[in-house]
Amino acid sequence: MQIVFIGLTISSSWGNGHATTYRGLLRELTAQGHEVYFLEHDKPWYSDNRDFDQSEHYHLRFYDSVDMLQEQFGSLVKTAEMVIVGSYVPEGVRVGRWVQDTANGVTAFYDIDTPVTLTKLDKGDEEYLTKALIPGFDLYLSFSGGEVLDLLENQYNAQRARALYCSVDPDLYYPMNLEKKWTLGYLGTYSMDRQPTVNNLLIEPAKNYVSKNFVVAGPGYPEEIAWPQNVQRIDHLAPHKHCEFYNRQQFTLNVTREAMIRLGYSPSVRLFEAAACGVPIISDYWKGLTDLFEEGNEILIARDTGEMESILKETTPEQQKAIGEAARKKVMHAHTAAHRAKELITYYDEVNNLVLTGDAGSVDL
Known part of the structure; x- marks a missing residue:
């Protein structure tokens, strides 16, 4: 069938985790025989940092304004079997309202930032989604699962909240037979709410294990942070180097944002990527x-x-070896991009079947 995504970006992984998630999902949907479009608002900070593989078989189209989106892609959105609006889309409220008014197929909101989204809504911040828009989507696809799905339906009036976790591409993340360079490593952009955990679980142990090597990769860390001499800093690590980076570690550290801890059931893509490499993960708890x-x-x-x-x-x-192998086995069994593509189609079928039986609420196919 024809599926249309309107998302933040797929063309550039610079400064965001959306692109890699979309790339894996769309590639697998295409491999399953669907015709898939991705509509992206052309922004200079992404156009200047594009790392998109043009060999992929889904269709990437850019638009310069919402007016252009409506004019050039209105027919596509109207006739597609499924139209999905992502979180953090520029002028997302206007885009979401237009999709709900225009699409004849199943509509969905794909929240790659569920903990952040709900925190923003509770504060009255409606940057890319409003509470009033949520019931208008046939599906609310959430990066957070578990009890969060009940919260979305009962408190935010989502018609059908379903988990669509982040995933990993097994072709990009896998075990490599490399010499271990670091005892413990961490990959993550600086954030004020994560830094206390980085301090407690990496910097302080590094001070006490001066004979061992540690590493922190990611941009944005303030200059005033006092890194021990045995902690190597890598300011930017390109995505194609992540697999080797994980494989050079004896252990890798997973640190979770405050909003994700508060909400729970919100695994990060780094968790699945490290596990796919067979590296034992040490995580904070949520x-x-x-x-x-x-x-x-x-x-x-x-x-x-x-x-x-x-x-x-x-x-x-x-x-270490046994834990890493067991985590990799779990990810390969349930958390690849191919699994997410199948889950998405299952959710579509669920809504479509309700339409056919006359029990779909506001859905009109």
Whole structure:
């Protein structure tokens, strides 16, 4: 069938996690035989930093304004079987309202930022979505699952809230037989709410394990941070280097944003990518984490500096290997882009079947 995405960006992975998520999902939908379009508002900060593979078989189209979007792609949006508006789309409220008024197929809001979105809505910030728009979508596809789906339906009046987690591309993330360069590494852009955890779970252990090497990769860290001498800093690490980066670590650290911890059930793409590389992950704790990975067997959890130091000291190489392999097996079984594409079509079929039986509410196909 014909599926149209209107998203933040697929052409550039610069400064955002949307592009890689969309790329994997759209590639797999195309591989399953669907005709897929991605409509992107052409912005200079993305056009100047494009790393898009033009060999992909889905259709990427740019628009300069919402008026242009409506004029050039109105017919496509009207006739497509499914139209999906993503979070953080420029002028997203106007775009979402237009899609709801125009599309004859199933409409969905794809929230790649669910914890941030709900926090913004609760504060009255309607940058790209309003509470009034939510019930107008046939599906609310959420990066957060579990209890969050009930919250979306019961408190925010979503018709059907379904989890569509981030995923990993197995062709890009896989085990490599490389010499380990760092005992513990972390990949993540600086954020004020994550930094205390980075301090407790990496910087403080590095001070106490001066003979071991640590690494932090990612931009935006303030100059005043006092990094121990055994902590290497990499300001920017291009996506194509992430796999090797993970494979050079004995352990990799996963640190979660405050909004994601508060909401729970919000795995980051870094979690799945590191697991796909077979590298044992040490994560901070949040509700829902152990529903995805079994603590002790598929993931290790450190709640403070002492627990982190115990893990680094007491986990044998055999245990490291077993935990990394078990996490990779879990990801390959349930969290690849191919799995997400199949889930999306399942959700479409669910709505479409309700239409055919006359029990779909406002849906009109």
